[in-house]
Amino acid sequence: xxxxxxxxxxxxxxxxxxxxxxxxxxxxxxxxxxxxxxAVELAKKIKPDLILLDVMMPEMDGIETCQEIRNVxxxxxxxxxxxxxxxxxxxxxxxxxxxxxxxxxxxIKPRLLVSRVKAILRRKSxxxxxxVDEQEGDIKIDREKYLVYKEGxxxxxxxxxxxxxxxxxxxxxxxxxxxVILESVWGGEVVVGDRTIDVHIRKLREKLxxxxxKTIKGVGYKFES
Amino acid sequence: xxxxxxxxxxxxxxxxxxxxxxxxxxxxxxxxxxxxxxAVELAKKIKPDLILLDVMMPEMDGIETCQEIRNVxxxxxxxxxxxxxxxxxxxxxxxxxxxxxxxxxxxIKPRLLVSRVKAILRRKSxxxxxxVDEQEGDIKIDREKYLVYKEGxxxxxxxxxxxxxxxxxxxxxxxxxxxVILESVWGGEVVVGDRTIDVHIRKLREKLxxxxxKTIKGVGYKFES
DNA sequence: ACAATAAATTAATATTAAATTAACATCCAG
DNA sequence: CTGGATGTTAATTTAATATTAATTTATTGT
Numbered sequence: 366x367x368x369x370x371x372x373x374x375x376x377x378x379x380x381x382x383x384x385x386x387x388x389x390x391x392x393x394x395x396x397x398x399x400x401x402x403x404a405v406e407l408a409k410k411i412k413p414d415l416i417l418l419d420v421m422m423p424e425m426d427g428i429e430t431c432q433e434i435r436n437v438x439x440x441x442x443x444x445x446x447x448x449x450x451x452x453x454x455x456x457x458x459x460x461x462x463x464x465x466x467x468x469x470x471x472x473i474k475p476r477l478l479v480s481r482v483k484a485i486l487r488r489k490s491x492x493x494x495x496x497v498d499e500q501e502g503d504i505k506i507d508r509e510k511y512l513v514y515k516e517g518x519x520x521x522x523x524x525x526x527x528x529x530x531x532x533x534x535x536x537x538x539x540x541x542x543x544x545v546i547l548e549s550v551w552g553g554e555v556v557v558g559d560r561t562i563d564v565h566i567r568k569l570r571e572k573l574x575x576x577x578x579k580t581i582k583g584v585g586y587k588f589e590s
Numbered sequence: 591x592x593x594x595x596x597x598x599x600x601x602x603x604x605x606x607x608x609x610x611x612x613x614x615x616x617x618x619x620x621x622x623x624x625x626x627x628x629a630v631e632l633a634k635k636i637k638p639d640l641i642l643l644d645v646m647m648p649e650m651d652g653i654e655t656c657q658e659i660r661n662v663x664x665x666x667x668x669x670x671x672x673x674x675x676x677x678x679x680x681x682x683x684x685x686x687x688x689x690x691x692x693x694x695x696x697x698i699k700p701r702l703l704v705s706r707v708k709a710i711l712r713r714k715s716x717x718x719x720x721x722v723d724e725q726e727g728d729i730k731i732d733r734e735k736y737l738v739y740k741e742g743x744x745x746x747x748x749x750x751x752x753x754x755x756x757x758x759x760x761x762x763x764x765x766x767x768x769x770v771i772l773e774s775v776w777g778g779e780v781v782v783g784d785r786t787i788d789v790h791i792r793k794l795r796e797k798l799x800x801x802x803x804k805t806i807k808g809v810g811y812k813f814e815s
Numbered sequence: 816a817c818a819a820t821a822a823a824t825t826a827a828t829a830t831t832a833a834a835t836t837a838a839c840a841t842c843c844a845g
Numbered sequence: 846c847t848g849g850a851t852g853t854t855a856a857t858t859t860a861a862t863a864t865t866a867a868t869t870t871a872t873t874g875t
Contacts (some may be wrong), residue, residue, distance in 0.1 A: 386657060523822055540736045548702060558825055563862060565823085581736050582832060582861055583749035748833055783836055788851060790834085807843080807850065816875100823870070830863065841852065 368394040369486055370411060374404040374430070375419035375448065384417070384478065391479050401425030405433050408440050415486060417469070420449040444485055503590065504577060506531055513573075520572060525550065529565050533578065533588035542585040562586075593619040594711055595636060599629040599655070600644035600673060609642070612700040613707065626650030630658050633665050640711055642694070645674040669710055709733075728815060729802060731756055738798075745797060750775060754790050758803065758813035767810040787811075 371393045375381050381397045388395050396411055398404040401418075402425050408416060416434070420427040427447055435441050446467035467485050469478070505514045511527060513520045522530065528550045533541060543562055551557060566586060570578055579587050596618045600606050606622045613620045621636055623629040626643075627650050633641060641659070645652040652672055660666050671692040692710050694703065730739040736752060738745040747755065753775045758766060768787055776782060791811060795803055804812050 525823065538735045540734065544702065545706075548698065557823090560826080560862085560864095561824060563864085564825090566862090567864070580832095580862070581746075581749075584736055587735065750834065782834085785837080785851085785853095786835060788853085789836090791851095792853065805851070818875090819873080821870105821872070823868100825868070826866090828864085828866105831861085833858105833860080835856105835858070837854105837856075839853085839855105842850085843847105844849095845847090 368392055369415070370394045370396065370413040371482070372404060372408055372411065372413040372416045373397045374401065374417065374422075374427075375399065376422045377419075380419070380448075387478060388482065391482075393482070401427065401430035401433075404430055405437070408434055408443065409437060412440060413443060415444040415446065415482065417446050417448055417482075420447050446481075446485055504530075504534065504573060504588075506534060515573060522572070526565055526568050526572075529562075530569055530573075530588075533586065537588045537590060540581050540585045540587045546585070593617055594640070595619045595621065595638040596707070597629060597633055597636065597638035597641045598622045599626065599642065599647075599652075600624065601647045602644075605644070605673075609703065612703060616704050616707075618707070626652065626655035626658070629655055630662070633659055633668060634662060637665060638668060640669040640671065640707065642671050642673055642707075645672050671706070671710055729755075729759065729798060729813075731759060740798060747797070751790055751793050751797075754787075755794055755798075755813075758811065762813045762815060765806050765810045765812045771810070 371388055373381060373385055373388070373395055374397070375384070376399050378399065381399065385395050385397050396407060396413065398407050401422055404416070404418070407413075418427040418430055422430075425433075427449075431445055431447075434443060434445065444466045446469055448469050467481065469481055503516050506512070506527070507514070508531065511521070513522055513527070513530065529546065532546065532549055546562055547555075547557070566578060566580075577588060577590070579589055581587065596613055598606060598610055598613070598620055599622070600609070601624050603624065606624065610620050610622050621632060621638065623632050626647055629641070629643070632638075643652040643655055647655075650658075652674075656670050656672075659668060659670065669691045671694055673694050692706065694706055698706075728741070731737070731752070732739065733756065736746070738747055738752070738755065754771065757771065757774055771787055772780075772782070791803060791805075802813060802815070804814055806812065
């Protein structure tokens with residue numbers, strides 16, 4: 366059986382490995398590359414069904430690479446999906462209309478990635494609409510920029526609030542006890558008063574809206590969308 | 591009864607010794623390893639109940655090791671908890687969804703470590719993650735999310751009710767006497783009145799439906815489907 | 816190094832959900 | 846019928862968290 370071929374392009378080996386592993390496990394025939402230039406050559410050679418292309422890359426970025434590919438007659442109709450770090454300004458990318466077939470934000474959970482990939486490949490036959498990022502829950506954080514996104518809006522948070530939110534967000538739905546929160550946001554030795562966590566939760570709720578963080582009395586707090 | 595086996599993996603001998611000592615003292619059967627590769631082999635051999643895995647290790651890091659383990663049919667369902675230095679980017683790790691069951695930051699106090707380990711191991715028997723295969727008329731609990739699932743519906747329970755239900759559910763069909771219930775839900779010293787348990791049972795029956803919890807007069811209560 | 820500003824923490828009190836008790840009802844074995 | 850056991854409902858108490866403001870502690874810019 367000839368599996369569907371995916372060309373995965375990202376300059377970070379970690380990402381390559383992580384995504385590659387998950388796609389391979391799903392039965393796809395995965396080729397990888399860490400540069401845009403190389404990717405174009407590879408594409409010509411192996412004729413992939415789908416190219417996953419990181420937007421931000423040194424030298425030749427995803428957009429250029431995409432345009433290059435669209436220029437080569439032989440492979441110009443290959444499906445291309447952009448990968449971008451959550452929080453990067455994709456409106457610009459979308460505005461450039463570089464000719465991508467989908468747009469996927471990182472980090473992404475394996476299951477979600479796979480279902481997106483399946484969806485794109487399914488679209489190949491019947492021309493469905495282009496998907497722009499269906500999110501899982503509408504609050505996101507960008508650790509690098511230290512920003513929180515709420516429905517597209519960007520919000521800036523002080524350190525402790527950010528860390529607390531990041532923790533809750535690291536596993537939505539999971540209840541984090543006060544003990545665990547203290548341990549992981551404040552650290553072992555530091556002793557802070559009983560109401561400190563409450564106050565930070567308050568601040569978060571103030572900025573995000575009440576319904577995101579739920580209290581389980583006697584147990585802890587959890588994030589839910 | 592043979593003790594529960596823990597495989598402890600960290601590249602720093604000091605950490606190994608410190609954590610190992612404390613876990614052994616608690617009665618766990620501890621095996622240690624300083625490399626991810628070796629850990630996978632050891633895991634195959636001894637089939638631990640839980641693997642504590644340092645995220646940052648030379649050669650093969652915790653995440654890779656975790657993925658490896660998840661790949662070996664024989665041990666793929668072993669509980670795995672990540673250990674990481676505080677301040678490392680846990681959201682990223684969690685986001686990678688490498689399949690860990692918990693996330694513990696170092697340094698950690700012995701007592702807290704032990705209680706975390708107990709919690710993880712307890713989860714094994716109790717309710718597991720997201721309700722995938724719900725059976726009709728069945729009740730499940732998810733300790734991590736502190737939720738009860740009844741025919742796919744999510745129900746939120748207060749602490750004592752949750753713990754009581756969890757106890758009954760831990761061995762469906764078994765009759766739990768009032769003494770045992772008090773002992774395990776309330777704890778040794780606490781003295782509460784005669785009707786306290788009844789009232790909690792009432793609340794449970796109210797929310798779940800009468801037929802799930804059966805009274806054995808003069809003996810106790812049991813859960814049955 | 817200093818003031819200005821923001822963040823984090825504590826303090827004091829209010830609020831609320833949860834747990835318990837109380838008061839009475841019912842059930843059922845003997 | 847009767848008495849111990851459990852059921853039920855509402856009232857009460859308690860424990861946990863929420864809230865707001867005041868205070869302390871960091872951070873920043875000059």
